[in-house]
Amino acid sequence: MDTKALIAAYFDAFNAAQTDRMLDLLHDEIEHHVNEGDIRKGRKLFAEFNAHMTECYRENLTDMVIFADESGDRAAAEYVVNGTYLKTDEGLPPASGQTYRLPAGSFFTIRDGKISRVTTYYNLGEWTRQIST
Template structure:
């Protein structure tokens, strides 16, 4: 599978809520660099993050544009996050079913045909403004 198809499959699984399938696209030693947070290493940590996110948020990504370098070992995606805040996340405002819409982007490193790094960026202050409203 080429790099753009790999990233597209990863996001298709995300949008369908198939977080277990997302793990199949990840390298065993994946590094997940979280916006405003630390680095989670390995598929188990990524799976824990997904479980937490699924409990607190319902999100769908639209307007996805995927870029990849010629070597296929680096990629990026730009998209819009359309979400609903379901359950209060520690340190964040109280959840009450608020909706939000944010531009975001992710950078990827590809190794051995799998995603070895996921680094996502979005504007947390804008998210907070939308959910506090």
């Protein structure tokens, strides 16, 4: 599978809420760099993060554009997060089903045909503003 197809499959699995399918696309030594927080290393911590996110948020990514370098070792994606805040996440404002629409981006490293790093960025201040109004 080429790099762009790998990233597209990852996001297709995300949008389908099929986290097991997402895990299948990850290298065993995955590093997950989130916008706010510590780096999570390994598939187990990635799976725990996804379970937490599924409990607190329902999200669908649209307007996806995927980029890859010529070697296929690096990729990036720009998209819009369309979400609903389902359950209060620790340290964040209370959840009451608020919706949000937020531009975001992710960067990837590919190793052995699998995703070995995911780094995601979004504007937390804008997200907070949207769910607080």
